[in-house]
């Protein structure tokens with residue numbers, strides 16, 4: 001029999017439906033794998049195994065009562081950034097240590113309504129700031145394909161857990177690439193939906209105009225199932241879009257004859273890893289063989305995206321993180337008066353990268369610099385969005401690399417934040433424009449490290465992206481789990 005980590009969620013559900021396995025057996029399978037492998041990978045900050053088994057028993061009772069659902073009884077790992085009632089939520093920061101939310105984020109509530117199993121909390125860069133998960137204040141997660149390398153970030157724990165078969169699926173967040181880049185570096189599927197498609201209520205905020213929640217899964221079908229569960233309007237999030245959500249599984253299996261795929265020339269830069277370049281070029285021939293038409297497009301303001309992003313995201317972060325003052329959440333360090341207590345708490349509670357961003361964000365928002373930096377960045381953001389609007393007049397989706405390189409060594413970029421920031425050069429413009437984007441595994445480099453292909457869609461057109469991704473995945477049939485984890 002196939003192992004559970006080689007099955008889609010649908011296949012596993014069918015076994016549960018036919019009573020060939022129980023939810024407890026499935027949950028125990030993943031808990032045992034975590035016990036066996038996670039001491040090497042370090043994807044989980046906390047395993048909520050007791051809770052998981054409780055949820056499994058409950059799901060079993062529901063199955064006995066005749067309940068059904070697309071992910072009923074399926075074990076998920078959750079990035080430690082989603083408020084979950086009764087479960088410590090830290091954002092991998094010392095400042096939130098001990099914070100137990102009294103409510104569920106909307107996405108968690110939706111997964112609970114579908115009776116998912118909560119296996120545990122996945123590691124991340126502190127407050128989702130980073131591209132390697134090395135900014136976690138607790139531990140460094142390893143890339144399952146090579147344990148001396150980073151899994152990408154900030155959702156590195158989510159990507160590594162999915163890649164090592166330590167959960168069936170995971171949730172992540174993407175502000176500038178944090179789902180797509182780790183998905184690419186770990187060889188799994190990751191989607192950032194259109195801004196506003198998934199409710200951010202109960203998500204610990206980093207940069208609110210950029211943050212989006214999305215799935216990390218081992219295949220496109222699972223991505224569609226998780227998207228069906230989490231997408232949709234939520235009155236609790238004022239940026240949530242009041243539009244109906246299609247059934248994303250319906251687009252899987254449709255052909256892509258005549259689909260126009262735009263290739264932005266600015267995304268094929270010198271300095272890019274030649275193996276990545278080759279893998280993307282080979283992928284284009286796969287699409288062409290399936291009847292797609294390749295068209296050249298231009299996104300002329302791409303070169304300003306990283307700079308624009310680091311003005312906007314730090315400005316928003318400096319404001320969002322003002323709430324951690326030792327009074328409302330988690331850590332408190334006593335001082336001689338209240339100001340001293342604030343200072344000591346924030347000094348101790350935040351890591352280096354978080355402090356760097358608060359300082360930068362406060363600076364770009366300060367009077368005298370606001371117009372020169374923050375307002376200017378807003379204008380450039382509009383130009384970047386218009387580039388995409390124009391490109392989409394001549395194509396249906398865009399195809400680009402996700403990351404200019406494959407997974408780098410642990411420690412390699414920690415001393416140089418600017419090179420680290422360039423890891424997201426191809427993903428950031430998508431967040432600035434609010435578009436949907438996804439990473440699909442497309443090959444390996446000479447050292448056997450995964451490479452991801454980015455598909456970018458028109459606003460709210462996640463379905464077409466998944467349709468193309470599914471065709472590609474079926475043609476390419478890329479290995480999902482490293483042999484050492486089988």
Ligand code: GLN
Pocket residue numbers: 128129130131153154173174175176177178179206313424
């Ligand atoms: N790596 C980018 C950053 O450090 C993106 C992070 C994210 O998407 N959360 O901000």
